[in-house]
Amino acid sequence: MPLKTTRKRNKWVYLFKEGNAKMRFLLGGKGANLCEMTNLGLPVPPGFIITTKACNQFLVSGGHFPQGMWQQTLEMLKKIEKQTGKKFGGEKNPLLVSVRSGSAVSMPGMMDTILNLGLNEKTLKGLISLTDNPRFCYDAYRRFIQMFGKIVMGIKAEKFEEEIEKIKNKKKIAKDTELTIKDLKILLEKFKKIYQEETGKDFPQDPLKQVKAAIKAVFNSWHVKRAVDYRNFHGISHDLGTAINVVTMVFGNMGSDSGTGVAFTRSPSTGEKKLYGEYLIDAQGEDVVAGIRTPKSINKLKEELPEIYKKLSSIAKNLERHYKDIQDLEFTIEKGKLWMLQTRNGKRTPQAAVKVATDMIKEKLISEKEAIKRIEPKQVEQLLHPMIDPRAKVQIIAKGLNASPGAASGKIVFDADRAEELAKKGEKVILVRPETSPEDVHGMLAAQGILTARGGMTSHAAVVARGLGKPCIAGCEQIKINLKKRELISNKIKAKEGEILSINGTTGEVILGEVPLIEPKMTKELKHLLKFADKIKRLGVWANADNPKDARRARAFGAKGIGLCRTEHMFFGEKRRPLVVKMIMAKSRKTRRKYLAKLLPHQRRDFEGIFKAMDGLPVIIRLIDPPMHEFLPKKEDLIEEVATMKAKGIKGEKLERKEKVLEIVEKMWEINPMLGLRGCRTGIVYPEISEMQVRAIFQAACRVAKKGIDVHPEVMIPLVCHVNELKIEQKRLENIAQEVMKEEKVNIKYKFGTMIEIPRAALTADKIAQVAQFFSFGTNDLTQMTFGFSRDDAEAKFLFPYLEKKILENNPFETLDREGVGELIKICVKLGRKIKPNLEIGVCGEHGGDPKSIEFCHQVGLNYVSCSPFRVPIARLAAAQAVLKEK
Secondary structure, eight states: OOOOOOOHHHOOEGGGOOGGGHHHHHHHHHHHHHHHHHTTOOOEEEEEEEHHHHHEEEEEEEEOOTHHHHHHHHHHHHHHHHHHTTTTOOSSEOEEEEEEESSSSOOSSOOOOOEEOOOOOHHHHHHHHHHHHHHHHHHHHHHHHIIIIIIIIIOOHHHHHHHHHHHHHTTTTOGGGOHHHHHHHHHHHHHHHHHHHSSSOOOOHHHHHHHHHHHHHHHHGGHHHHHHHOOOOOOOTSSSSSSEEEOOOOOOSSTTTTTEEEEEOOOEEEEOOOOEEEEEEEOOOOHHHHHHSSSSSSSHHHHSSSHHHHHHHHHHHHHHHHHTEEEEEEEEETTEEEEEEEEEEOOOHHHHHHHHHHHHHHHHHHHHHHHHHHHHHHHHHHTTSOOOOOOOOOEEEOOOOOEOOOEEEEEESSHHHHHHHHHHOOOOEEEESSSSGGHHHHHHHHHSEEEESSTTTTHHHHHHHHHHHOOOOETTTEEEETTTTEEEEEEEEEEETTTTTEEEETTTTEEEOOOOOOOEEEEEEHHHHHHHHHHHHOOOEEESSSSHHHHHHHHHHHHOOOEEGGGGGGGGGGHHHHHHHHHHOOSHHHHHHHHHHHHHHHHHHHHHHHHHHHTTTTEEOOOSSGGGOOOOOOHHHHHHHHHHHHHTTTSSHHHHHHHHOOOHHHHHSSGGGGGGOOHHHHHHHHHHHHHHHHHHHHEEEEEEEEOOOOOEEEEEEEEOHHHHHHHHHHHHHHHHHHHHHHHTTTOOEEEEEEEEHHHHHHHHHHHTTHHHHHHHHHHHHHHHHTTTOOHHHHHIIIHHHHHTTSSSSSSSTTOIIIIIIIHHHHHHHHHHEEEOTOOOOESSSGGGGGGHHHHHHTTTTTTTEEGOOOHHHHHHHHHHHHHHHHH
């Protein structure tokens, strides 16, 4: 007889007591933490979790539950009935549940929640009899129909809200809590009618059908636009899926001894160590975060319900100690009993993130390495965003809650679609809404800042803005928004859509017009944290700086050298540019040298300032790189000017001068100037230009060295594609350097090297390394030449569709392309160090400030990355994180 085989049943559903915090990818963050709190003995309503695996199976199967999942759900409902002593669908002691989403990665407000499942005409009567509180019961039922209709059946929320507003306006009341039992009964009938008219069906009375439909709706909410936009923005995988938490309902809307709230164990705005949050008495879960009513500060709970506040504070402290991170808590008080509905690591502003991390090191809650891992590089970038100049005269028209710090100016827009549309055109916008909801997320992503008339510090607008690192003012009740007229009014001042508005998320001030911004400074906490990062990282962090001011700023931000000083930027300016134009137009080398001699003191002065600022640190100076025509007027403009002058009959010297300029420009005109006479080619064809620059560099170095400055000049010869170019240029320019040092009677250490920005140079690096004393990857041009893209044309015309259609995963000009450009870098490093094992190699393109690109540079063993001064702190953090990730 054949042996019997038993197929192991897939487990799709877990009771809270069966899970723990480590199971977040299976149970979702919310579910895993509900399990953890249950196991810690905290007051958590009984419930169970349907796994993320079940969600993914449901989505790939076209909306069918995986085999066995529904049966396990029914079994778990029976267990919850046993735990609570209530009956799901029971007429005497009905069990009501919520169905809530919960991804492995926190996505506040992005997916759907349905409360009060299990209510119908029969259970409503049972609930009224049980609670002796008919107002609460009718309110719970109308909320359920409203949520179910919107989330499960797709009925527009406005349909329900309009009916509520009609009754409130008729009775001249402001709050939902002022609605009477009679009002709620009227609303119930109207809601049922809306449901029937919109769906063609009566509201479902079978509680099991309600649950089944709700589970499907919450699974499907994984793919709603707002959730997809949020994941795209935050780089969260679309394959994770959401778990579903089915939780016994506890009610905060049962009178003055009940309530609901959100609390943080520390301030998510500043990081201050104190209980922070908001609550509403006689309210249900969504009321606080939806922003429909402006809640009270958590400190007031100490006065209203002191025992509850004491217990909540104790739980908050214990949870923070347990998770070793700031916790975001949701709680409900039902008839004087505290219930914990959620804990998760709290979203926080960049300021708070840095302060909390450094404070927790001091408190010995976490290690220095753990603190470094917790801070996202983009948070450091946001921390260094400009703020409003305190000396500026501004017209403050309103003040709200300072929900997320920072400052921004932009055109007023009143809806998310318009915000997204204008942002795509390059416009800066401020999204202004009565309150935001998950449907507004795409507009919030596009806006510079967010302003809402309603809602508190834990409202949807506040939480999402903090996560995005954008300034936000919430609960600004002084402003009245008229969506039909597309205008806001505050203190008799009108501002229409399209007008400029500024917000100060740090103070909560709403300002009419644009405001001047100032550069921020690093906080002591950030400096402290980056010192830890510097101890961990191996990769050097240098800066791109073209003048003494940028060099000083770079050093203040912790740069350990200048990786790119673009000398052509020194040719601009009122006094310099005319000399450059005359130099280019010179008919003989003698004349050209005459104008170069006048330019030399200007360049030398800049180099002296940079060397002083970087005393003791290396400074890589790139010789002139862009095509000469960039310093001259545009050919098309000159042709038009000459034609206009002739048409007007203008003759003589004025016309001759203009025609002479046009003649020179036409001679220099190239079909593709970026692949033409530039870089080392300019130095080979016009040697006097690069000779002047090297003379200025070494005169500056020698003269500041005499004053006690420790100088380390490194001269970079750009756009080399063949070793012979470097042989010619480097030998000639080293002779100039030696000549200057002899004249100045000073000997200084120096290097001559090249910028690797052409694929051929990378592939022949062993030959080039025989001459060059250092390599520096110009990854911007290397990317252009490897892809065959002109960056400006690509970003203007086709790069966005490429990213949208997933032809490319990332913009290759923002994040280094590892498969193509990265392979060239690897080959170059291997070949170069085969000749010179200690060859100094770095990156000086914009990728030097991108965390993913920095990680790659660390992996291939480069010596340093160089980026703009403001990105130096980001690069220092990312370089340390690359080491920790490797380990």
